[in-house]
Amino acid sequence: MYAFSKSVKELRSSEIRDLMKLATRPDIISFAGGMPNNDLFPIEAIDEIYNNLDPKLKKTAFQYAPTQGYPRLVKSLRKFLKDKGLPVKNNKLLITTGSLQAINILTKEFIDPGDIVLTESPSFIGAISVFKSYQARMESIPVFEDGIDLGILRKKLESLPTLPKLLYITPNFHNPAGITYSSKKRKELLEFLANKDIIMIEDDAYGDLYFDEEIKDIVRPMKCDDPDDATICYTGSFSKILGPGFRLGWLLVNQEVYEKCELIKQAMDACSPNFTQVLANEFLEQGKIYPYLDMLRANYRKRRDLMNEALLKYMPNYVKWNVPRGGFYFWFEMPPKFNASEIMPIAIEKGAVFVSGKTFDPAGVKNNNFRMSFSNMGMDQIDKGVKIIAKSILEYESKLK
Numbered sequence: 001m002y003a004f005s006k007s008v009k010e011l012r013s014s015e016i017r018d019l020m021k022l023a024t025r026p027d028i029i030s031f032a033g034g035m036p037n038n039d040l041f042p043i044e045a046i047d048e049i050y051n052n053l054d055p056k057l058k059k060t061a062f063q064y065a066p067t068q069g070y071p072r073l074v075k076s077l078r079k080f081l082k083d084k085g086l087p088v089k090n091n092k093l094l095i096t097t098g099s100l101q102a103i104n105i106l107t108k109e110f111i112d113p114g115d116i117v118l119t120e121s122p123s124f125i126g127a128i129s130v131f132k133s134y135q136a137r138m139e140s141i142p143v144f145e146d147g148i149d150l151g152i153l154r155k156k157l158e159s160l161p162t163l164p165k166l167l168y169i170t171p172n173f174h175n176p177a178g179i180t181y182s183s184k185k186r187k188e189l190l191e192f193l194a195n196k197d198i199i200m201i202e203d204d205a206y207g208d209l210y211f212d213e214e215i216k217d218i219v220r221p222m223k224c225d226d227p228d229d230a231t232i233c234y235t236g237s238f239s240k241i242l243g244p245g246f247r248l249g250w251l252l253v254n255q256e257v258y259e260k261c262e263l264i265k266q267a268m269d270a271c272s273p274n275f276t277q278v279l280a281n282e283f284l285e286q287g288k289i290y291p292y293l294d295m296l297r298a299n300y301r302k303r304r305d306l307m308n309e310a311l312l313k314y315m316p317n318y319v320k321w322n323v324p325r326g327g328f329y330f331w332f333e334m335p336p337k338f339n340a341s342e343i344m345p346i347a348i349e350k351g352a353v354f355v356s357g358k359t360f361d362p363a364g365v366k367n368n369n370f371r372m373s374f375s376n377m378g379m380d381q382i383d384k385g386v387k388i389i390a391k392s393i394l395e396y397e398s399k400l401k
């Protein structure tokens with residue numbers, strides 16, 4: 001056994017990573033991965049973009065980019081974000097290697113071992129791993145249908161020995177909880193943060209994938225209302241739209257936070273892939289992004305509807321869920337004595353897989369929940385897969401009695 005560093009000793013392969021291997025087995029219907037749908041990637045548009053690139057630009061694509069990002073992408077992305085109401089003028093944009101790197105950079109910037117990071121419970125497993133890798137002390141606050149519980153958050157602050165340095169939240173189409181913060185909750189959270197010296201990371205990986213017009217107004221990033229007396233670091237990604245293979249995300253932060261971010265990134269990987277930055281820029285500059293997003297929203301909405309219909313048909317009545325209004329995920333709550341990890345082998349045996357709740361619990365314990373993603377499988381598999389999961393739960397329950 002090697003003498004691993006303290007910071008990596010506690011890192012374990014997550015159930016979800018192991019499940020990704022199963023996800024590729026053709027006989028299993030996988031609701032596990034949070035991947036976009038392979039058939040929706042803009043392959044023809046990207047072919048056309050690449051084939052029509054000026055030869056000089058092709059050579060640029062093969063080169064290193066400035067650490068901040070390929071300048072034309074920084075410009076076109078600033079416009080894209082500005083159109084959503086984000087305050088690009090008073091903030092700086094950094095292109096990152098996926099938005100997970102954005103979370104990583106911010107954590108490196110602010111967290112020493114033992115510093116407190118507040119997360120939601122449940123929370124995105126990738127972010128939990130990042131916080132662990134910097135030996136943060138994680139304290140979690142439950143999220144409900146309208147967002148984080150501010151009463152518990154206030155109480156938590158009173159009980160902690162020191163002020164948390166970071167608060168990490170995903171207000172839009174939460175992974176895994178599927179919920180979206182209400183406008184009221186967003187306003188209250190901004191008020192709560194005023195003059196607190198707690199830096200908030202607002203992770204908006206799914207915000208463009210809304211399914212109805214009403215929710216479109218609600219998902220306005222909190223960073224848009226960035227007050228002077230609070231610090232919001234906004235992160236986003238091309239992963240759930242153009243594809244995770246681009247490995248492109250971003251960070252929108254104030255000048256002071258930005259300066260260190262750029263230095264940290266320089267030491268991490270010097271720059272994000274210039275090849276995909278050039279392609280992504282053309283996709284934005286040529287305005288291809290807007291009809292493409294419309295197509296994605298319609299397709300994922302259809303999948304959400306098919307899944308909900310199947311759930312209503314097959315799920316036992318003691319399994320509860322919210323209908324997501326965007327994004328990729330349904331999140332389920334079962335009675336407290338249920339253990340999702342014990343249901344999983346039954347489901348896999350029958351030919352379908354989900355992710356059990358403890359994967360997303362910062363403490364790695366609570367397991368009467370599970371997550372099913374509707375993004376990646378064929379639409380014709382949704383009904384069959386849901387039926388298998390529901391049957392597996394019923395079978396498990398009959399043994400519990």
Ligand SMILES: Cc1ncc(COP(=O)(O)O)c(C=O)c1O
Nearest residue numbers: 098099100124175205237239249
């Ligand atoms: C909430 C959330 N944030 C960030 C990411 C990271 O995505 P990427 O690093 O590919 O941009 C994911 C991916 O699953 C996610 O679900």
